[in-house]
Amino acid sequence: DAGVTQSPTHLIKTRGQQVTLRCSPKSGHDTVSWYQQALGQGPQFIFQYYEEEERQRGNFPDRFSGHQFPNYSSELNVNALLLGDSALYLCASSLGPTHNEQFFGPGTRLTVL
């Protein structure tokens, strides 16, 4: 039974560029949430997708956008990258939007130079 997977593992970009991160949820899960974890901090909620729609959104600018596909996998897109976007981006999946238990993927380490 595959857990949550994310790609790529690491990514280096320069300011102003755009990036796409990918997530495949745990088998049987249909809800995907994205979090940003800066060094030495707890994860911060970006947004959540269910039935291919954004259900909840945290306090992140419109430069952060996402998508969910019919197979429940998800993408996080960040435009006009800033140095402050450097962080570990974590994807978490759950069974339904009202089911609380969330399981995290290994994350994508994004470095913006």
Next chain:
Amino acid sequence: GENVEQHPSTLSVQEGDSAVIKCTYSDSASNYFPWYKQELGKRPQLIIDIRSNVGEKKDQRIAVTLNKTAKHFSLHITETQPEDSAVYFCAATLNQAGTALIFGKGTTLSVSS
């Protein structure tokens, strides 16, 4: 806005001692409180959780207590072992309607043998 405060930020104990980590939350609508363990370079792993209709939950050496009136919840680890060394995060649901989580800043637990 909604906030979760976590204390202490670092905790050092001897093997076999108990460790207690405390969190407070601001949103009285929060109804789910998970605890995650994150080892260096790895994903956060759910270790125990509690819902708002329960005051205490135990799983072997770990237990969580919740005081909804005071908006406090705590993690208790008994008979600590070196492999318990990690960063521990508490979290609470952002609001009652959804499952998005707001995290504390983490506690670095060091267990020395």
